[in-house]
Amino acid sequence: MARTFRNRIGGREVPARSGRTFLNLDPANGETLGEFPASGPEDVNDAVAAASQAFRSWRLVPAPKRAEIVFRAGELIRARKEDLARAMTREMGKVLAETRGDVQEGIDMAYLAAGEGRRMYGVTTPSEMPDKWAMSMRAPIGVAGVITPWNFPFAIPSWKLMPALVAGNTAVFKPAGDTPEMAWHFGKLFEEAGLPAGVLNVVFGSGSQVGHPMVEHPGIHVISFTGSTEVGLGIAGKAGGIGKRVSLEMGGKNAIIVMDDADLGLATDAILWSAFGTTGQRCTACSRVIVHEKVHDELVRRVAERATTLKLGDGLDPATEVGPLINRGQVERVREYVEIGKREGARLVAGGEAASEGALARGHFFRPTVFAGVKPDARIAVEEIFGPVLAMIRTSSLEDAIRINNASSFGLSSSIFTADVNRAFTAMRDLDTGIVYVNHGTTGAETHLPFGGTRGTGNGHREAGHTMLDPFTEWKSIYVDFSGRLQRAQIDNR
Numbered sequence: 001m002a003r004t005f006r007n008r009i010g011g012r013e014v015p016a017r018s019g020r021t022f023l024n025l026d027p028a029n030g031e032t033l034g035e036f037p038a039s040g041p042e043d044v045n046d047a048v049a050a051a052s053q054a055f056r057s058w059r060l061v062p063a064p065k066r067a068e069i070v071f072r073a074g075e076l077i078r079a080r081k082e083d084l085a086r087a088m089t090r091e092m093g094k095v096l097a098e099t100r101g102d103v104q105e106g107i108d109m110a111y112l113a114a115g116e117g118r119r120m121y122g123v124t125t126p127s128e129m130p131d132k133w134a135m136s137m138r139a140p141i142g143v144a145g146v147i148t149p150w151n152f153p154f155a156i157p158s159w160k161l162m163p164a165l166v167a168g169n170t171a172v173f174k175p176a177g178d179t180p181e182m183a184w185h186f187g188k189l190f191e192e193a194g195l196p197a198g199v200l201n202v203v204f205g206s207g208s209q210v211g212h213p214m215v216e217h218p219g220i221h222v223i224s225f226t227g228s229t230e231v232g233l234g235i236a237g238k239a240g241g242i243g244k245r246v247s248l249e250m251g252g253k254n255a256i257i258v259m260d261d262a263d264l265g266l267a268t269d270a271i272l273w274s275a276f277g278t279t280g281q282r283c284t285a286c287s288r289v290i291v292h293e294k295v296h297d298e299l300v301r302r303v304a305e306r307a308t309t310l311k312l313g314d315g316l317d318p319a320t321e322v323g324p325l326i327n328r329g330q331v332e333r334v335r336e337y338v339e340i341g342k343r344e345g346a347r348l349v350a351g352g353e354a355a356s357e358g359a360l361a362r363g364h365f366f367r368p369t370v371f372a373g374v375k376p377d378a379r380i381a382v383e384e385i386f387g388p389v390l391a392m393i394r395t396s397s398l399e400d401a402i403r404i405n406n407a408s409s410f411g412l413s414s415s416i417f418t419a420d421v422n423r424a425f426t427a428m429r430d431l432d433t434g435i436v437y438v439n440h441g442t443t444g445a446e447t448h449l450p451f452g453g454t455r456g457t458g459n460g461h462r463e464a465g466h467t468m469l470d471p472f473t474e475w476k477s478i479y480v481d482f483s484g485r486l487q488r489a490q491i492d493n494r
């Protein structure tokens with residue numbers, strides 16, 4: 001019998017008002033892991049009411065005290081890291097080393113956000129008038145609506161919710177339908193850490209039944225979303241129409257540039273890890289390699305050879321290097337892009353098909369796939385696939401490689417492999433992405449630096465890092481006039 005999980009609203013665990021449920025399945029073998037509420041707008045209303053009520057007192061709790069609860073949650077997550085990682089591998093498929101990393105990112109974020117509770121710096125500045133004080137401070141926005149994807153089911157909610165709570169907001173959290181269990185643990189851990197009832201509410205369900213009503217709900221004051229470009233732009237349109245604040249993290253088409261002076265062994269390792277780690281299902285995954293013509297054939301040979309030998313399987317098996325895709329739909333999507341690549345005339349040098357031998361038949365497996373001879377404007381070099389498909393593109397110069405990188409409609413991360421310091425600094429300056437790596441792949445951002453992208457990847461916000469409070473706070477400017485007389489700014493200040 002599958003375990004039954006419930007929404008967390010106002011500090012209580014409750015089913016969907018409709019009584020409807022959905023099943024959480026293991027993508028490696030189709031086993032049922034749990035039954036979750038298929039919530040609707042009425043459950044969102046309940047959660048918003050609880051969050052609004054809790055906001056009245058939570059905003060007045062001193063920030064260092066709010067942060068202590070986040071710190072305690074970090075301690076609990078650390079103590080349960082292994083159990084959480086195993087549950088995550090079962091629910092979304094990536095290998096244990098990676099799910100441990102995902103939980104670790106949550107721990108790192110908890111400690112970082114907790115420290116912010118004793119900073120949350122404002123600015124004091126001289127007034128232009130005598131006997132007058134001027135300063136600015138951060139204030140919470142109110143109720144934050146947090147909508148997260150399945151590929152980093154612990155880390156991404158951590159980047160969003162921990163700063164939001166430290167800043168004094170309360171929250172309604174809707175996780176992806178493919179990874180509800182991690183969100184349930186997240187809510188439970190915060191309850192155990194001492195978070196007051198109603199401060200963090202977790203509502204399970206679909207985008208149309210829960211996400212959409214959250215975006216439209218007047219009681220939710222800011223939406224923070226990570227996920228597909230299509231859904232993100234839909235949210236931006238709706239929220240924009242009603243003047244709601246939105247922070248978006250969407251697609252990527254991240255490139256690794258390999259110059260002719262690069263350490264090819266290191267570059268190959270980094271390409272394999274960035275392209276096929278998490279089965280290519282990272283916003284930061286490398287899906288393009290732009291390689292100098294002098295080392296092109298050698299790099300293609302090395303990457304194709306290694307991609308072919310990667311071991312597919314259940315992420316709980318220590319021998320597995322690449323886990324399943326999240327669901328059947330993703331397998332179909334990847335298969336379609338492989339066909340598109342072939343039709344476009346690219347040369348398939350590794351993979352290119354679903355894998356179904358032995359136990360793999362029970363899950364959603366696809367072989368790590370490499371195309372060579374890809375034109376920079378081919379669809380497989382331009383559109384986000386979100387799977388284990390790599391497009392290798394030939395280039396003749398650094399300038400051309402940077403131009404190809406920057407022509408993408410996305411701008412999350414990019415990377416260059418070179419031994420030449422002048423080329424490295426040119427790339428650092430000219431690669432137009434939110435994150436740039438030198439002699440390192442495109443994945444693996446650390447929590448204490450801003451995370452986010454340029455152009456179509458986002459809408460100008462950065463999460464985590466020293467920017468973590470920006471999406472979840474308003475600036476309030478305060479003037480205190482202690483002159484005892486009317487002083488008119490811009491007029492009496494000669």
Ligand code: UN1
Nearest residue numbers: 152282283284443444445
């Ligand atoms: C994502 O894929 O949405 O930089 C997040 C990385 C991880 C986070 C990825 N720290 O690859």
